[in-house]
Amino acid sequence: MALAIYNTLSRQTEPFTPLVADHVSMYVCGPTVYSDAHIGHAMSAVVFDVVRRYLEWSGYTVRHVMNFTDVDDKIIRRANEQGRDPMELAESYTLAFLDQLGQLNVLPATAYPRVSTTIPQIIQFIEGLIAKDAAYHASNGDVYFRVRGDEDYGKLSRRAVDDMRSGARIAPDEAKADPLDFALWKAAKPGEPAWESPWGQGRPGWHIECSAMSLHELAEQIDIHGGGNDLIFPHHENEIAQTESLTGKNFAQIWMHNGMLQLAGEKMSKSLGNLITIDQFLSEHSADIMRLMVLSGSYRAPLVYNDEVLADTERKLERIMSAFKPAHGTTTSGAVVDTLTTIVAKAPADFRSAMDSDFNSAAALAVLFDLVRSINAARDAGVGGEPFDAAQARLRELAAVLGLRLEATSASKTDAAPFIELLIELRAELRKAKQWALSDLVRNRLSELDVQLEDGPSGTTWTTKG
């Protein structure tokens, strides 16, 4: 069975065949960098990171491009409010986001183009559209795309041009030949970042950057174009219109869109202000928690985010981590070992079968949980040595395809470690003397301090919470 991906363009799950054998070109829309990124952005980044990791694990060479919109109305407005330079402000949020992506264990993209570094390609792109009469230089100095000139406009978002009447929503503009037309190039206003162009000083509109970057960094035709489903219209619709008008070819084979993260039943977004920033999240939870939440459901469906889900996910991660506790037995053969070995051997195929089905990460996680149970059961049955190590290695390998780090909480790194060890030592003496009340007191008081003790067959272990 081969990889199949849901394509927003066809609204169907289609077999995936890259344009160039063994190579995948993937363009994912990144953020407009005017404020702190929130966990909705993290979700999107994680979704496409898993796509990329799985493609690479499957043997493809992936060229992955993610852009930063660093020239934009909101950036300029924000900079003016704060008395900062717009480009400096954009740069600071760009660097912050790149750092957060690293913390989230998102693999670095092959390229991170920005509007400000793509101006010549954008201008060239617009000139090409004007030459084909798909765009025009208006009297106010702006350049607009001729929407009605594009016969299949609306095919991605399934909208008919005539349904998009220039009602209150679309501000009629005297300079536009048609109210539906959108700006490719905006004439400069005083105090704004501006670049020289055939149409005078100005800056690019929002949608043109992705068309130009995709063409420049990848090709006229690419395999996968991704982003949040809030970008379907108008952003991706306009990208298709621009690129296909210029090249005369189909742009992206597959359009992938992730669902929105829901906070209290609403989409988390900058404009609504109901957000939790990535920094806030990571100050309280590990990157694996973020990833597990995303992986637990379909990437295309809305992701419910609340305290209960968060708590469930914390427990879920603890459960996976339980498989990495060391063996205490040494059995390396027999029925229990055979059972373990069989499950370990078939896990990759089951995992692949799940992921091949439009990146069904929830089903893939179920395969991991099967492994977890088998490993724990084997440990309880006294299995150790090579078969046990191989099982743990398999679990870690498949988890890594999903980008899970599964690092032991660095409990031993805390400054209190020597003192905790001392208390455990004393408590061991108390237990030897059957001083249960005192030994329980130690355990309970440590628990109140978020230090959990567990008495096992080979002594007492401890972990810290959070």
Added chain:
RNA sequence: GGCGACAUAGCCAAGUGGUAAGGCAGUGGUCUGCAAAACCGCGAUCCAUGGGUUCGAAUCCCAUUGUCGCCUCCA
């Protein structure tokens, strides 16, 4: 108002024609001095509601209700 997506156990959630994965919570048991963790067992006769197609539907079609997204910047 227009377009689109979705509606599965207490919660999260997979499953798109053949008789309901997984996780969390709960509960009975094993283990433990007691716990914790782990392991073994238990949970939807049913998949928003009402019709229809089919030998057979959570899965396809129609209607209804509800939720969310887009139509303006948005991952």
